[in-house]
Amino acid sequence: MKLQTILWKELLLRKSRMVSGLLAITLGIAVIVGIQSVTAVSERAVQIKLDNLGSNILVLPQAASVDDYYTADIDAPTFPEDYVERVATSMLPGVDNLSPKLTRRVKIAGVSVILTGILPANELASKPIWQSAGLAGEELALACGTDPDVRKGPSYADEKLQRKAVDSLAPAEVLVGSVAAERLGLAEGGVVRIEGREFQAARVLPTTGTIDDDRIYAHLHVVQDLLGTGRQVSAIEIMGCCSAISDGLLGKLRNILPDTRITTIGQIVGTQIETNRLMARISIVLLVLIAMIGSISIGNYMWANVEERKREIGTFLALGAGRGNVYRLFFAKAAVLGLVGGLGGYILGTASAMVLGPELAGLAVQPVPIHFVWSLLVAVAIALAGGLYPTFRATRLDPASILQEL
Amino acid sequence: MYLLENVTKTYSGRRGSVHALCDVSLRISEGSCVAITGPSGSGKTTLLLTLGGLIRPSSGRILFHDEDLSRLSDRELARYRNRKIGFVLQTFNLIPYLSALENVMVPMLFDGRKNGDIDPRARALIERVGLRDRADHLPRELSVGQQQRVAIARALANDPEVILADEPTGNLDPALAAEVLGFLRTLCEKDGRTVILVTHSPEAAAIGTRRLRLLDGACREDSSHNDPTTG
Numbered sequence: 243m244k245l246q247t248i249l250w251k252e253l254l255l256r257k258s259r260m261v262s263g264l265l266a267i268t269l270g271i272a273v274i275v276g277i278q279s280v281t282a283v284s285e286r287a288v289q290i291k292l293d294n295l296g297s298n299i300l301v302l303p304q305a306a307s308v309d310d311y312y313t314a315d316i317d318a319p320t321f322p323e324d325y326v327e328r329v330a331t332s333m334l335p336g337v338d339n340l341s342p343k344l345t346r347r348v349k350i351a352g353v354s355v356i357l358t359g360i361l362p363a364n365e366l367a368s369k370p371i372w373q374s375a376g377l378a379g380e381e382l383a384l385a386c387g388t389d390p391d392v393r394k395g396p397s398y399a400d401e402k403l404q405r406k407a408v409d410s411l412a413p414a415e416v417l418v419g420s421v422a423a424e425r426l427g428l429a430e431g432g433v434v435r436i437e438g439r440e441f442q443a444a445r446v447l448p449t450t451g452t453i454d455d456d457r458i459y460a461h462l463h464v465v466q467d468l469l470g471t472g473r474q475v476s477a478i479e480i481m482g483c484c485s486a487i488s489d490g491l492l493g494k495l496r497n498i499l500p501d502t503r504i505t506t507i508g509q510i511v512g513t514q515i516e517t518n519r520l521m522a523r524i525s526i527v528l529l530v531l532i533a534m535i536g537s538i539s540i541g542n543y544m545w546a547n548v549e550e551r552k553r554e555i556g557t558f559l560a561l562g563a564g565r566g567n568v569y570r571l572f573f574a575k576a577a578v579l580g581l582v583g584g585l586g587g588y589i590l591g592t593a594s595a596m597v598l599g600p601e602l603a604g605l606a607v608q609p610v611p612i613h614f615v616w617s618l619l620v621a622v623a624i625a626l627a628g629g630l631y632p633t634f635r636a637t638r639l640d641p642a643s644i645l646q647e648l
Numbered sequence: 649m650y651l652l653e654n655v656t657k658t659y660s661g662r663r664g665s666v667h668a669l670c671d672v673s674l675r676i677s678e679g680s681c682v683a684i685t686g687p688s689g690s691g692k693t694t695l696l697l698t699l700g701g702l703i704r705p706s707s708g709r710i711l712f713h714d715e716d717l718s719r720l721s722d723r724e725l726a727r728y729r730n731r732k733i734g735f736v737l738q739t740f741n742l743i744p745y746l747s748a749l750e751n752v753m754v755p756m757l758f759d760g761r762k763n764g765d766i767d768p769r770a771r772a773l774i775e776r777v778g779l780r781d782r783a784d785h786l787p788r789e790l791s792v793g794q795q796q797r798v799a800i801a802r803a804l805a806n807d808p809e810v811i812l813a814d815e816p817t818g819n820l821d822p823a824l825a826a827e828v829l830g831f832l833r834t835l836c837e838k839d840g841r842t843v844i845l846v847t848h849s850p851e852a853a854a855i856g857t858r859r860l861r862l863l864d865g866a867c868r869e870d871s872s873h874n875d876p877t878t879g
Contacts, residue, residue, distance in 0.1 A: 243753045243766060248746070255745040557741040560702060561755045561802070562730020564723055642702040645693075645737065645814075 245567065249574050256547070263543030264583050267624060270532030271587020271617050272594060274525065278613055279595035281521045283605045299480040299492065301325070302503045311345065311477050312453055320344065320474035323462075325499055329478070332498050336491045339481040341365050344465050344474065345457075350436055355422045356457045357436060359465025359475075362411040413464050415444040421455040434458070437468045533624050540579060540628030544572065548636045555636055556644030565637040572636055576629030577622050584621030588614050649809070649842055650676040650699060655708035657694055657865075668694040669705070670865035678809070681836040681843045683856025685870065690862040692846040693814055699844060700733050700812045701725040730759050734803025736832075736845075738815035740795045742787040748798045749774055749783040755805040773801040777831070793824035800831050811835055813845035817852050829855050 253260055302311055303319035310318040326342045344359040411417065416436070418428055423446045428434055432443045441460060449455055466473060482491050495504050548555070555568060592609045599607035657669040668691045676682055686692050697703045698710060701717055710717045712732070720728060734755075735741075742751050752770040774783045777797040779790075787795055796816065803811055813832060817825035833855045836843040847853050859870035 243750050243757055243763065245757065247750065248743070248754075248757075251745040251750075553741065554743055557743065558754070558758070559726070560700070560729060560735050560741075561758060562726050562728075562733075562806075563758045564726045567758055642697045645697065645702070645741075 245570060246574070249571060249578065252551075253575065253578065256550075259543065259546070260579070263540055264579055264586070266539035267536040267580065267583035267621055268586040268590060270536045270624075271584055271621050272591035274529055274532060274620075275588050275591025275613050275617055276595045276598075277521075277525055277528065279592055279607050279610055280599050280602075280605065281525070282610055283599065283607050284521075298506055299482045299495070300505050301329075301478040301480060301495070301499060302476070302505070304501050304503050306476070306503060308505065313347070318345075318476055320471060320476055321502060323466075323473040323475045325502070326475075326478055328498055329480070329495065334491065334494055334498070336482050337480060337495075339364060341479040341481075342462060342475040343477050343479065344462055344469070344471060345476045346465075346469055348436060348469075350426060350434060350458075353422075353425050355419075355425070356453070357465060357469075358457045358459050359462035360411070360459050361462050411444065411459070411461050413461055414441055415460070416441040417445050417447055417459040418443045419447050419455040419457045419459075420449040422458055436460070439468060529620070533620070533627075536583070536621070536624040537628035540576060540625045541630075541632060542628075543579075544576060544629040544632035545635075547575075548572075548632045548639075551636075552639060552644050555639050556641040559639070559641035560645060568637045569633060572629060572633035573626065576625040576633070579629075580622030580625030581618060583625065584618040587621060588617035591617075649678040649713060650674075651709075651711040651714075653709045653711070655698065655705045655710060657691070657698060657703060658706045667865045669698065669867075672708070672865070672867045674860065674867060676842065676844065678842055679836065679840045681833070681855060681857045682845070682860060683853040683858070684844065684846045684860045684862060684867075685848070685853050686862035688848075691865040691867075692862050694865075695862065695867070696812050696814050696844065696846045699810075700735060701728050726758075730755055731806050732808050732810060734805070734808040734811045736796070736799050736803050736811060736813040736816045738818040740787070740792075740799045740819075742795055742798055742802075744787055747784045747786055748779055748790065748794075748801075751787070751798055752801045752805055755802060759806055770801075770805065773804055774798075776804075777801045792819055793827060796820060796824070796828050797831070800828070800835075804835070809842060811841055811843045811845075813843065813847075815847055815849075815852075816845060817847070817849055822851075825849070825851065 300308065300311070302308070303321045305319045323342055326340050329337060329340060341364045342361060346357050347354055348357045349355075416434065418426070418434070423429070423443070426434060428443050428446070430443055430446050433440050434443060435441075436458070447454070460468075462475070480495075492504055492506070496502075558568065592607075592613070595607040596609070599605045652672050652674050655669055655672040656667065659666045659668055670691075672695065684692050684695060694703060698705055701720070704718055712728070717725065717728070729735075742748075743754065746754070749770050752773050753766050756766045756769060771780075771783065774780060777800055779794060779797055779801070782790060782794060787798070790798065796819075811832065816832065817828055820828060829852055832843050832845065835841045836855075836857075843855075845852060845856065853859060860867055861870040
């Protein structure tokens with residue numbers, strides 16, 4: 243026989259009371275695991291949608307506004323193309339792709355269009371404009387973003403998502419937006435003269451309904467030479483990992499490029515970051531509440547258990563048990579309750595999330611292994627905290643007065 | 649074996665102090681069988697538990713083989729109870745969820761003995777008290793006489809020098825009481841253990857080769873029954 247035998251047999255003798263003591267901790271852990279499982283899936287799903295948007299950070303000259311960038315004002319300020327190198331060599335985590343651009347409004351045969359210089363190898367083909375034109379080329383080596391295997395999962399599959407560069411663009415070729423082509427009367431294979439130099443229209447891009455339809459795209463270095471700007475660019479579009487943005491990627495970029503204006507494209511990233519933070523805060527508040535309720539519940543159960551076992555504890559002490567033996571018995575009991583509660587809570591919470599996730603949030607939830615470890619650790623910590631004072635009290639019982647009471 | 653010098657135990661309460669033991673001085677020899685009698689509240693159980701190291705006296709000294717029990721730490725007292733003392737109580741105090749055999753194993757478990765040593769010793773003791781076929785029964789599945797026999801077997805688990813019995817026959821009918829008293833007498837006469845029992849019962853007290861009487865915490869020899877050759 244071992245000390246554990248006493249523990250197990252006592253637990254089994256009073257299992258109905260043990261179940262009620264376990265209920266609070268099990269349900270508490272289940273709630274946390276459920277919320278965390280749905281939140282984790284939700285974050286990944288939104289992250290993938292953000293990936294689909296392509297670039298999500300815009301680096302502009304200090305004096306420029308986002309409007310300047312889109313209207314391609316002739317006087318819009320620029321900054322050196324070397325900045326791309328500066329960011330690339332900084333090895334900042336969370337920077338997936340850099341797309342430098344030079345945009346200028348130019349007149350072609352009296353028609354005003356926006357000439358945009360791009361580096362084809364750096365342009366993400368996942369942008370709708372490139373994708374619908376079928377310009378996807380080589381696979382891009384991206385450092386972060388969601389795992390491709392995850393994206394291929396049943397709940398995240400997005401056929402539109404491609405992580406490929408735009409096909410190569412020859413120095414004498416241009417890609418022409420649909421509105422620009424119409425206004426210039428230009429068809430695929432046609433020739434257009436820009437700033438005194440002839441280009442062949444390699445592709446007329448499908449209509450997107452955006453300002454991109456009024457653009458003509460040429461190779462960045464060709465456009466720089468053509469406009470005589472030198473190695474200057476109007477903007478760098480960066481694809482940043484959503485999680486890295488929330489971890490302060492923008493601030494780190496500002497340190498590297500202090501004389502630029504760095505902003506996220508749209509409110510989507512910011513909103514997602516805020517949502518994630520809100521969910522994290524709610525989880526923490528719930529965790530604290532559940533830890534308190536669980537501790538009180540276990541403490542209450544253990545307190546009642548000590549009262550109920552006074553005679554037994556008195557007998558143990560009379561038979562020569564040290565206080566260490568009593569500590570071990572009660573702490574082991576609290577730990578067992580925590581382990582069982584944590585395991586039950588993880589199973590219940592994960593099962594609930596898997597059943598309710600698709601119903602309530604339209605997301606297929608998978609079990610998260612790390613939640614299993616955390617469930618056990620948190621539940622055991624809660625149970626030990628709850629059992630601390632009752633156990634201390636058990637070791638302080640006076641066996642003589644207990645035996646004399648009998 | 650035991651030497652008590654001016655032992656006093658006072659309990660302080662809201663209604664004032666109660667002297668459970670008043671200046672008790674006595675010597676108990678090794679291998680003696682001592683019966684302590686006295687009316688309820690006279691301090692019998694307090695004296696027994698003090699000898700067992702469960703109560704520290706308010707003043708005075710208790711020497712066990714010349715070692716002052718009041719100077720021992722809690723851990724040392726626990727070890728003293730575990731190895732030197734076997735308790736037999738009126739209410740048996742068996743652990744309800746452990747079998748008869750496992751109840752006998754408990755003191756050995758607290759002594760840190762290995763499972764391989766515990767099991768044969770516990771089986772031998774269960775057999776000695778005639779409960780081999782009841783070894784795996786829970787206390788509630790045993791008669792009161794059988795429960796007290798398990799308690800005696802448990803008291804012998806660590807082969808103690810002293811058996812302290814508090815009203816060991818208080819819950820038993822005369823036949824079972826005689827059986828239990830027979831066991832206690834054997835422990836003293838054949839095993840050479842020191843048996844100290846507290847009792848109201850004249851029949852139980854009769855097994856004592858020496859009798860003490862407590863009255864209002866004061867102890868005196870009950871010379872009318874004492875065998876002058878022991879003590």
